Amino acid sequence: MALRDIAIVGTAQRPSEVNSTFTSVEILLPVIQQLLDKVGIERSDIGFWCHGSCDYMSGQPFSFVAAVDAIGAWPPIIESHVEADGAFALYEAWVKIQTGEVDVALVFSNGKSTSGPIDQILSLQTDPYMVAPLKPGFDALAALQARACLEAGVVTERQMAEVAARSRRDAHNNTIAFTKGNESVDDLLAMPYTLNPLRAHDCATPVDGCNAVVLAAGDVARRLAERPAWIRGIDHRIDTQRLGARSMIESSSAAIAAQKAGVAKDRIDVAELHAPYTHQELLLRNAMGLSESTHINPSGGALVANPAMAAGLARFAEAAESIFAGAADRVLAHCTSGPMLQQNLVCVMEGE
């Protein structure tokens, strides 16, 4: 069966904030309305809705169901939810459109990372018997990976600071970004360690945020967007959940996903990598074989704004916008999930 041509035709994101007092419905409703207005469609034009969020963050089972109020469920709609980043909801929507049942899907995600200790909450994803009872935070697990990379000479502290300095500088051009800065690499290297070998700027900034994108197939996509961002390859791979059994100095799952998504077939102009830690960006670049000519994270990336469960879909939105604007012809969007780059989703998009 031949695959259908599917593209992102519109995106909307809410500027990042901390300690938001709004509910998920209150933050999603205006973003979804803004997206529908931008693309020029009505709710009734959407054949499938797919949502990414995490109940652990609100501490309430099935709290994601409340978010349906932001999209409206009457007359009846077809919708689904993933307990994961919105990027995985996008993958589900892509599959749904591939079935031929629908032509247009709206994917949305939200995360209020600052309403609880997100570093500890995310650790509840780890092995419930061998790891979670020790209560290691995600930062601590990433720090173990960073130490292994530093000792093996796969990365240096200077390279890690360069990633942070570039991301904080690029954040000035992005209205969604939260952390911005103009520090030099030496300034950052002079900062104290927070969880040695990591410094504060090596770790992503937890924020509250949400976003949404519209996917459409074939001629519908061409009608809805001047220059759709066509999905040419998408693939998701997972490393073992057993932390000690993985290589600490390379990302096998990211390498396989990139190969299956066809990253190496041609030049990548812009890569939006979901790297919550500086050394992880370096690991991902190695794993995917990205060259110096690829512009990495012009948005500032997850380091400067990491709404948990929405930061991956944000990478898709940013990458697609660079196609819409004509700034890039072939782009890569990536999402990670789990400790130490456990899961990796890679997508290649092109303009026509």
Next chain:
Amino acid sequence: MVGDVFVAPLEVAYPYKRTVGTLLSRFFTSLSECRLEGTRGSDGRVYFPPAEFDPVTGAQLTEWVSLSDTGTVSTWAWQSTPVEGQPLSHPFAWALITIDGADVPMLHAVDAGSLENIAIGTKVKVRWAQDRPGGVTDIACFDVVGGVS
């Protein structure tokens, strides 16, 4: 009027017991008896904590291997401000530790005193918890072999 307010206690709990299965039952029992046991993987590598299924091939693993209570640090990070519920309440090292006789490292805490006392290759030894109900926290933490200088 306080007396008119209906107050009911809310206790979040899972009021049931569950079995952890054959592998974890044996593993947790061995820990409560201060013994370390791992399993041998399809490729001959020994896992500690034991793996029930081979992480690469998915094959069920049934060969148990007795291990000593010492090991070697393969990577570490310094938790300068511990969070409640972590193995130690004063600054400590997280580490991946390969138990002698095993090949695949495990996560635990090392009570190193100061980060000058730990490095990749540092030898460590299990410190057993006083209370051992059966679980990974039956190992309170690891001590640096030879003591903390």
